Amino acid sequence: MYSPDEDGVFEQLKSVILAAETDARGRVRLPPERTLAEQLGVQRSTVRERLASLENIGVIRRTRGSGTYVQMPNPGFVQLYFDLAVKLGYVSVDEMERAREMLEREIARIAASHATDDDVAELARLYEVMVHARTIEEGLEADYEFHQRLAYMTRNPVVILLIEGLSSVLREVLYRRRVLVRRVPAGAERTNATHPAIVEAIRARDPEAAMAAMDEHFRVWEEQASSIASSRDSASLLETPPRNQDSP
Amino acid sequence: MYSPDEDGVFEQLKSVILAAETDARGRVRLPPERTLAEQLGVQRSTVRERLASLENIGVIRRTRGSGTYVQMPNPGFVQLYFDLAVKLGYVSVDEMERAREMLEREIARIAASHATDDDVAELARLYEVMVHARTIEEGLEADYEFHQRLAYMTRNPVVILLIEGLSSVLREVLYRRRVLVRRVPAGAERTNATHPAIVEAIRARDPEAAMAAMDEHFRVWEEQASSIASSRDSASLLETPPRNQDSP
DNA sequence: GGAAATCAATTGGTCGCACCAATATTATAC
DNA sequence: GTATAATATTGGTGCGACCAATTGATTTCC
Numbered sequence: 379m380y381s382p383d384e385d386g387v388f389e390q391l392k393s394v395i396l397a398a399e400t401d402a403r404g405r406v407r408l409p410p411e412r413t414l415a416e417q418l419g420v421q422r423s424t425v426r427e428r429l430a431s432l433e434n435i436g437v438i439r440r441t442r443g444s445g446t447y448v449q450m451p452n453p454g455f456v457q458l459y460f461d462l463a464v465k466l467g468y469v470s471v472d473e474m475e476r477a478r479e480m481l482e483r484e485i486a487r488i489a490a491s492h493a494t495d496d497d498v499a500e501l502a503r504l505y506e507v508m509v510h511a512r513t514i515e516e517g518l519e520a521d522y523e524f525h526q527r528l529a530y531m532t533r534n535p536v537v538i539l540l541i542e543g544l545s546s547v548l549r550e551v552l553y554r555r556r557v558l559v560r561r562v563p564a565g566a567e568r569t570n571a572t573h574p575a576i577v578e579a580i581r582a583r584d585p586e587a588a589m590a591a592m593d594e595h596f597r598v599w600e601e602q603a604s605s606i607a608s609s610r611d612s613a614s615l616l617e618t619p620p621r622n623q624d625s626p
Numbered sequence: 627m628y629s630p631d632e633d634g635v636f637e638q639l640k641s642v643i644l645a646a647e648t649d650a651r652g653r654v655r656l657p658p659e660r661t662l663a664e665q666l667g668v669q670r671s672t673v674r675e676r677l678a679s680l681e682n683i684g685v686i687r688r689t690r691g692s693g694t695y696v697q698m699p700n701p702g703f704v705q706l707y708f709d710l711a712v713k714l715g716y717v718s719v720d721e722m723e724r725a726r727e728m729l730e731r732e733i734a735r736i737a738a739s740h741a742t743d744d745d746v747a748e749l750a751r752l753y754e755v756m757v758h759a760r761t762i763e764e765g766l767e768a769d770y771e772f773h774q775r776l777a778y779m780t781r782n783p784v785v786i787l788l789i790e791g792l793s794s795v796l797r798e799v800l801y802r803r804r805v806l807v808r809r810v811p812a813g814a815e816r817t818n819a820t821h822p823a824i825v826e827a828i829r830a831r832d833p834e835a836a837m838a839a840m841d842e843h844f845r846v847w848e849e850q851a852s853s854i855a856s857s858r859d860s861a862s863l864l865e866t867p868p869r870n871q872d873s874p
Numbered sequence: 875g876g877a878a879a880t881c882a883a884t885t886g887g888t889c890g891c892a893c894c895a896a897t898a899t900t901a902t903a904c
Numbered sequence: 905g906t907a908t909a910a911t912a913t914t915g916g917t918g919c920g921a922c923c924a925a926t927t928g929a930t931t932t933c934c
Contacts, residue, residue, distance in 0.1 A: 395710070414913095423888075424888065430675045440914095443896040444914070469784050477788065670918095672917065687924075690885065788889040
């Protein structure tokens, strides 16, 4: 024996997860590790190694003294993954932004095609909060929620997962950039000024106009960012990590 | 002692990975597990558990007898993640398809805006392969490569990562559906007929036309799929797993 | 001298068991 | 019936051993 299992254990664990019954309290609980080890004919440490992977991906949640439970997938894994990818230089911040913009365009389109009145009202409210914000952070938070709300309007968990994962990684970078933008005279006004067009396009249920408004939104914002970047003291904030060796 | 580390070890391992130097043979190699355990002041089994997570995510690659190496992120993690999410019923196949279509639309747009002559030639070649395919599998393979090539034309690793992850999960389902579509008289012809428009739009560097062509592509395909779905013997293939309990 | 076979060191993979710490359950006291 | 305490369950870590694959140096052979 003592040969690598080729992740047969991993596959079996997936089956166990899929076959797991719902608890009396509505929780989907897995058998104890010691039981799983016996059932799969493997050592407990081996089971634990596989479970650790599933936990880091967000598929299960383990609580000492309680048990192992199947969990809703969360955007954390996308964050962790891209966070490492960015830091390792395999992808640049700029490339992540481009991917995010592509998704946002489509989100705007879908959101416009089946928005409820409540959705429109909430977007309008968030815009008001944004405009009347007294601190920079307050305005940025409303801006973030504005885009998040748009994603939720697609009613598609996959889209929400992806956009939240991308946004969370970019949030740090975007935050610093936006703070700089807003410090420029009339910076906040110009960036905020692109939001009403988005809201109106969605209120009119006009997908094409929504995409166009989103395009304009990013265009203005990047214009501001690049004008900021040309100044000396903030150039470093826009740097992207160097790419690593060979990439296929 | 013996208290949960709150993943401090995990964070430290990420730092080690980021600080890892390039090998003489160009490989980025991590210290042996036994050394890492000593450096981090923790047991080897603990180090292994964290490394297992990173390996399943695709950040590192471990080879027995050789060592642990930092690896290019691969789409496998997205596949594993969404595969489980689909099987657990947190997301449906239909929702994944919608997300993929959204990305494909934008991919077509970006591809059209900066395509090289080689790109266009390759797309045209793949279409020819598709048309003259003698077996169903041959045609499907060319179709798959066609869409993959489009994704690569964005030159954005994030987009490629996402679309490959989504496609790999959907591939099984899509394969069965497409096989059915092509078995309908003139099924393959009608679906294939939407490809030239995509190629031509890209050859003309017309982003709007490319998106419209992609829309038409999916529209025809789904029309075929739904007509197939209405027949008795294949209805089960289009089923989506039931959604689970509470989802936030 | 060079290529192939051999051997020992290195390194990741698993095992087995012990113990710690947090939670859940049961028993007990009031 | 409720609150407290004791007990059992369960995940988290430690420790040391051995297995299996790779690597690199050594030897052997031509």
